[in-house]
Amino acid sequence: MPDTQPDQPAGPTPALPTIGILGAGKVGTVLSRLLLAAGHPVLISGSGDPAKIALIIDVLAPGAVPMTSEEVAREADIVILALPLGKYRTIPADALAGKLVIDAMNYWWEIDGHRADLSDPRTSTSELIQSFLPASRVVKAFNHMGYHDLDEGPRPEGAPGRKAIGIAGDDAPDLAAAAALVNAAGFDPVPVGTLRDSILLEPGSELFGANLPAEGVQDAAARFPETERGREVAAARADEDAA
Ligand SMILES: NC(=O)c1ccc[n+]([C@@H]2O[C@H](COP(=O)([O-])OP(=O)(O)OC[C@H]3O[C@@H](n4cnc5c(N)ncnc54)[C@H](OP(=O)(O)O)[C@@H]3O)[C@@H](O)[C@H]2O)c1
Known part of the structure; x- marks a missing residue:
């Protein structure tokens, strides 16, 4: 008799990480749906x-808490x-100490107002967020694709025509964790560099x-230095x- 039965259950599946989403708007609710569908528990705030977002969450992302x-x-x-970048100082920095934080935010002057601190080509906005959250590890992801495309685009890994999301960060294990999340959401993760x-x-x-x-x-990431914006940043x- 072998020690183990071949058809014995392999034991409990390790739980998927619980995902928190700050921002219950267009992107926050779409990401909630995608990650819930992948089996992640999701917590969300406005x-x-x-109580103010309970109804919208019930309708747009049932299962998120x-x-x-x-x-x-x-x-x-x-x-x-997943909140407006201009409100980044309202992020509860202390509560995020020690955590991986995925920055999906963008500077949008129509929403955020004209802000020199958010549009300085010397500094990426995720570097700014990393400075605001010194005890957290920040990775950029989920920022460049419009929420309709995010909503309509998820496909299983390996499916033809699967769309991709660029990710950027300074730490290999954190990039791997962000890549796993992008993949779970239904997109190919493409590392494009550092923060x-x-x-x-x-x-x-x-x-x-x-x-x-992907x-x-x-290709677009590789072309960046030759573009007008790439030259301006350089x-x-x-x-x-x-100086
Ligand atoms: N729209 C897109 O296609 C898209 C795609 C990728 C990334 N993004 C980026 O994602 C972010 C959100 O965009 P959106 O279009 O989803 O905006 P949105 O629909 O206006 O939603 C913003 C959400 O953030 C909430 N919020 C504000 N301050 C908060 C805080 N301190 N903690 C938690 N939530 C807070 C707002 O709550 P209240 O209503 O209570 O103020 C609202 O629920 C922006 O930085 C945007 O650039 C947008």
């Missing part, structure tokens, strides 16, 4: 009382920032708004280094 931002930040394993490089995923770049397969995202950073 700017205030969770509305909480305050502070509670989401404390209780989730990985937290996605500093994540400026190539921001508004003003060719990749912003992109709804492309080769398209890789010149601003060279001036800073020379």
Whole structure:
């Protein structure tokens, strides 16, 4: 008799990480749906009382649990920032200490107002968020694809025509965790560089708004230094280094 029966159950499946989403708007609710469908528990917040978003969550992301931002930040394993970038100082930084934080935010002057701190070509906005969250590890992901494309685009891994999402960060295990989340949501993750490089995923770049397969995202990322925006960023950073 062999020691183990071949048809014995393999034991409990390790639980998927609980995902927290700060922002219950267009992107936050779409990401909630995609990650719930992949089997992740999802906690979500708006700017205030969770009771205010309970109905919308029931309709748009049933199964996600509305909480305050502070509670989401404390209780989730990985937290996605899906609020207006201009409000980043309202993010509960202390509660996010030690966590992987996925930055899906963009500077949009129509929403955020004209802000020199959010549009300085020397600094990616994710670097700014990393400075605001010094005890967290920030990875950029889910920012460049419009929410309709996110909603309509998920496909299983390996499916023909699967669309891709660029990710950027400074730490290999964190990038791997973000890549797993992008894959779970239904997209091919494409690492495009460091947090500093994540400026190539921001508004003003060719990749912003992109709804492309992996080769398209890789090619556009490689072209960035030759684009007008890429040259502007390189010149601003060279001036800073020379100063
Ligand atoms: N729209 C897109 O296609 C798209 C795609 C990729 C990335 N993004 C980025 O994702 C972010 C959200 O965009 P959106 O279009 O989803 O905006 P949205 O529909 O206006 O939703 C923003 C949400 O953030 C909430 N919020 C504000 N401050 C908060 C805080 N301190 N904690 C938790 N939630 C807070 C708002 O709550 P209240 O209503 O209570 O203020 C609202 O639920 C932006 O940075 C945007 O650039 C957007």
